[in-house]
Amino acid sequence: MKSKDRKIRILWCGESSFLNTGYAIYAKEVLKRLHGTGKYTIAEMGCYSDKHSHQIAEVPWAFYPTLPINQEEANAYNSNPKAQFGEWRFDDICLDFRPDVVIDIRDWWMMEYQGRSAFRNFFKWAIMPTVDSSPQQEQYLSTYISADAVFTYSEYGKEILEKETQGNIDVVSIPSPAADYELLKPANNKEEHRKKFGFFEDINIVGTIMRNQRRKLYPNLISSFRKMLDENPVLQGKTFLYIHTFHPDLGWDIPSFIKNNNMSNHTLLTYKCKSCLKFFPSFYSGALTSCQHCGKNSAVMPGTQFGVNTQELSQIINFFDLYVQYSVCEGFGMPQVEAAACGVPILTVDYSAMTSVGKNLKAEFIPLASKYWDSPTHSERAIPDDEQLKNKMANFLKKPKTLKRKLGMDSYIAARRSYDWNKSASMWENYLDTVEKIDHSETWDSPRKQYSIPHPQSLPKDLTNDKFVDILISATPAKDRQYVCLRMLRDLNYGRSTIGNASLYYDEASYINDNQSYSEFNRKDAYEKAEGIYNYYNMWEEKREVFSKNKGWTTDIFPEFLKSAKTEEE
Numbered sequence: 001m002k003s004k005d006r007k008i009r010i011l012w013c014g015e016s017s018f019l020n021t022g023y024a025i026y027a028k029e030v031l032k033r034l035h036g037t038g039k040y041t042i043a044e045m046g047c048y049s050d051k052h053s054h055q056i057a058e059v060p061w062a063f064y065p066t067l068p069i070n071q072e073e074a075n076a077y078n079s080n081p082k083a084q085f086g087e088w089r090f091d092d093i094c095l096d097f098r099p100d101v102v103i104d105i106r107d108w109w110m111m112e113y114q115g116r117s118a119f120r121n122f123f124k125w126a127i128m129p130t131v132d133s134s135p136q137q138e139q140y141l142s143t144y145i146s147a148d149a150v151f152t153y154s155e156y157g158k159e160i161l162e163k164e165t166q167g168n169i170d171v172v173s174i175p176s177p178a179a180d181y182e183l184l185k186p187a188n189n190k191e192e193h194r195k196k197f198g199f200f201e202d203i204n205i206v207g208t209i210m211r212n213q214r215r216k217l218y219p220n221l222i223s224s225f226r227k228m229l230d231e232n233p234v235l236q237g238k239t240f241l242y243i244h245t246f247h248p249d250l251g252w253d254i255p256s257f258i259k260n261n262n263m264s265n266h267t268l269l270t271y272k273c274k275s276c277l278k279f280f281p282s283f284y285s286g287a288l289t290s291c292q293h294c295g296k297n298s299a300v301m302p303g304t305q306f307g308v309n310t311q312e313l314s315q316i317i318n319f320f321d322l323y324v325q326y327s328v329c330e331g332f333g334m335p336q337v338e339a340a341a342c343g344v345p346i347l348t349v350d351y352s353a354m355t356s357v358g359k360n361l362k363a364e365f366i367p368l369a370s371k372y373w374d375s376p377t378h379s380e381r382a383i384p385d386d387e388q389l390k391n392k393m394a395n396f397l398k399k400p401k402t403l404k405r406k407l408g409m410d411s412y413i414a415a416r417r418s419y420d421w422n423k424s425a426s427m428w429e430n431y432l433d434t435v436e437k438i439d440h441s442e443t444w445d446s447p448r449k450q451y452s453i454p455h456p457q458s459l460p461k462d463l464t465n466d467k468f469v470d471i472l473i474s475a476t477p478a479k480d481r482q483y484v485c486l487r488m489l490r491d492l493n494y495g496r497s498t499i500g501n502a503s504l505y506y507d508e509a510s511y512i513n514d515n516q517s518y519s520e521f522n523r524k525d526a527y528e529k530a531e532g533i534y535n536y537y538n539m540w541e542e543k544r545e546v547f548s549k550n551k552g553w554t555t556d557i558f559p560e561f562l563k564s565a566k567t568e569e570e
Contacts, residue, residue, distance in 0.1 A: 007041045008435055010034070011099035011123075013086055013114065014106055016046030016065070018055035020307030022334045023106055026177050033425035035061055040432065043097045043567075047086050048304070051564030063566040064093045073561070085110040091540055092559045094119045095547055096567060098444045101126055101435055103428075105151075107331070108140045115143045118540030120479055122443040124148040124435055126428075128175070130331025131157035132352050133379035134164070141165050142483035149431055151175055153332040154353040172431055175424035176357075177334045179341035179415060183310045186343030186412060187318040194319060197281055204235065204397045205268070207242040207320035207344075209313075209335035210327065212249035217326045219257050220386050226261040228390045235397055242268045244316055246303030248287060255284050270316060271299040272308060279312055281319065317342040321404060322396050326366070326389065328374075328381040330354045336361060340415035343408040347392055351382035360418040362410045364392060448545040451475055453534045456527055465492045468523060472530040477537060484533075488526055497521035 017027040027044065035042050043062035049055070050067035066089045068074040077083045085106070090113060094102070104111035105128040114125060128151035129144060144150055144161060145168050152158045158171040187193040191201060199205075206225070210216040222241065229236045241263065247254050258267045264283060272279040273291035275298045282292070291299040302308050308316065317323070323339035325348040332353050336346050346363035348354045358365060369385040396404070454471055463471070469488045473481055491497040496518045543557050553562070 006437065007039060008432060008437060009041045009043075009098060009100045010432065011043050011045060011094065011097055011102045013045040013090070013102060013104045013111065014047065015304075016049040016053070016055070017044060017059065018046075018053075019048060019304055020302070020309075021304045022177065022332070024304075025334070026105060029178070029180075029421045030175070030425045030428055031061065033422065034429060034432070037429065039429075043093075043099070045086050045089065045093050047084060051561075056566055059566070062097065064089065064097075065561075065564060069561050069564060082109070082113065085113070087113040089561065090114060091118055092562070093565075094123070095444075095540075095544060096553070096562060096565075098440065099123045100437060101432065103127070106130065108137075108143060112139075112143045115146050115480060116478055118537050119444075119544070121477055126151070126172075126431060128152060129157070129161075131160050132329040132331040133374070133377065133381055134160050134352075135379060136160065136164055137378055139483060139487075141169075142480045144169055146479040151427070151431075153177065155356040156353045157331070173427040175427035176419055177332055177337065178419035178421040178424060179338050180310050180421075181341055181416065184314045184317070184338050184341040186408070190318060193315070197315075197319070199281075199319070200238075202238060204239040204321050205242050205319050206239070206322045206324055206393055206397070207244065207317065207339075208324045208326065209244040209317070209338070210325070212245045212247055212251040212254060214251045215328045215381070216251060217328065217384065218243070218245075218252045218254055220384070221324065221326045221389070222254075222257045222263055222267070223261050224386045224390045225266070225393070226263055227386075228394050229266065231390070232394050232398075235394065239397060240266050240268050242281065242316075242319060244270045246301050249303065258284055269301055270308065272302045272306065272312075274298045274300065274306065279308055279316075281316075313338065314342055317344055320344045322347055322393065324389075324393070325349065325354060326384065327354070328383070329379075330357075333357055336363070337415055337419050340411035343405075343412040345396070345404065345407040345411050347389075347396065349382055349384045351384070360414060362407075362414045364396070366392060444544070445548045448541050449477075449537075450541065451477065451534050451537050453527075453531055465489055468492070469526065472526065473533075476530075476533055478533070488529070491521045492523065492526055495521060497525070 012027060012031055014027050015021050015023040017024050017031060031042060034040055043064065045064045045066060047066050049065045051065055051069060053065060056063050056065065066086045068077045094117065101124045102114055103126045104114060107130050111127060125147045126149040127147045130153060141164060145165055149172050150161065150169050152161060152171050152174050153176055155174060158174055161169045162171060208221065225241045229239060258264055267284065268281045269284055270279055271282050271289060273294060275296045276291060276294040278293040280292045287300065288297060289299045290297050317339050323344045323346050325333050325336050327349060329352045336348060336357055340346060340361045346358060346361050348358040348363045348365060350365040350367055366384045366389050368382050370383040371380045372383055374381045452475065459471065466489050469485050473485050478484055498518055546554055546557055
């Protein structure tokens with residue numbers, strides 16, 4: 001099809017837009033607005049969903065699930081930690097959908113493979129990475145520079161990327177996440193709302209909504225809350241910490257911290273029943289407990305796969321008098337906006353995106369006691385002042401109800417002013433309308449390319465390491481060749497290389513495994529790694545040639561998983 005006769009084709013990559021995660025909610029809200037314009041042909045590569053996900057039928061655009069479809073695929077999927085982010089499906093999906101633009105809004109390690117895709121020269125790459133601390137790793141920055149358009153979640157992210165790339169990145173705009181203000185809104189009467197869920201009158205509830213990850217400071221929050229109660233007898237009998245999270249998960253053994261800090265009678269959690277689908281607040285009652293509504297032993301703490309909907313989340317947030325975000329870093333911290341949308345005042349850490357988002361929400365800030373260097377990311381992370389957290393929670397809870405309500409309304413007004421889904425979607429739309437449609441004869445249907453690595457015997461014997469690397473890599477089409485060369489040169493000079501988890505050599509994957517391991521690395525190893533890069537590009541060029549000549553898949557190269565994909569807009 002000639003470029004003038006078709007719409008811009010957009011491939012959105014991320015967590016499936018019908019899941020209960022920040023990335024998924026962002027995808028749903030922006031994609032439904034872009035789709036509603038009628039200007040684009042849209043497809044979604046949805047991670048963490050499979051062909052049996054019934055929600056796929058409700059998605060109005062093309063949809064590619066990424067989970068394995070049989071045991072053989074499950075073995076391959078489980079053997080590579082990065083398969084969960086869609087890497088193992090991406091090139092097949094690109095060849096099938098043939099996008100003009102690929103968009104991803106996730107962390108670097110979830111999206112970086114797109115920058116080294118065999119088809120990278122055929123699409124524009126627009127990304128919005130979650131910049132949560134500084135300095136950013138060299139490899140992160142190299143990847144971002146290679147993108148065609150970079151957006152950020154926050155003012156903090158924009159400042160860091162532009163500063164640390166010395167102007168090589170000019171952030172397009174800041175299409176921040178927002179809230180559904182139709183569903184997330186202040187309760188008409190907080191006391192009556194609480195009473196419906198069994199709460200006593202005249203109590204204080206400090207709440208948080210954070211995934212159970214190591215960087216979320218649940219141990220500090222729980223112990224600081226205990227100290228606040230011990231030092232303020234007037235609060236002790238009527239003040240509770242409400243934790244909305246999932247357990248067991250990737251991070252902390254939260255029940256142990258509750259028990260060890262004598263917080264069992266002061267900590268509430270959300271449970272949702274898998275039978276009747278109703279939720280309820282409760283003291284910790286195990287990973288599985290009896291439902292307060294139907295009595296069945298099928299209530300669990302909600303997570304990403306089985307969670308609360310937006311209306312239920314609004315009901316939960318409206319239990320809170322104060323919302324606390326307590327983390328070593330954040331790329332945005334979406335629950336802060338959701339809490340503000342419900343008229344709940346915010347207490348957050350004065351670091352990274354929590355600072356810029358907090359300012360926009362008129363939040364109270366917890367200063368830092370110090371910072372520390374995080375080994376996997378090589379970035380500085382915050383150590384917030386637990387003493388200040390304790391004091392600020394106590395000071396807030398002692399304020400008159402009228403002042404608490406005023407502070408909540410201030411946050412509500414600030415959220416409505418600063419964070420709006422229509423405005424964020426318009427920022428993406430403005431960019432997409434600048435993308436030039438290139439005829440497929442120049443991209444996806446262009447003649448096959450053959451990439452050839454020099455034969456080892458043709459290489460001069462007296463080459464320095466830098467010349468050796470330059471000759472090996474110079475003929476590849478990789479957008480970030482400079483970084484690949486620097487990485488390989490470093491490894492040759494060191495005589496060893498990190499053992500990564502990625503399919504190609506130049507992703508160290510230290511973010512996945514804290515226990516970094518090394519292997520010896522010499523020119524023979526460098527040649528074999530470079531040869532693998534060339535083979536990867538040539539394999540996909542061969543597939544593309546067959547696809548283009550036959551105007552579609554042939555039996556010998558057809559990926560089985562596409563049978564479960566919703567590959568045409570309905």
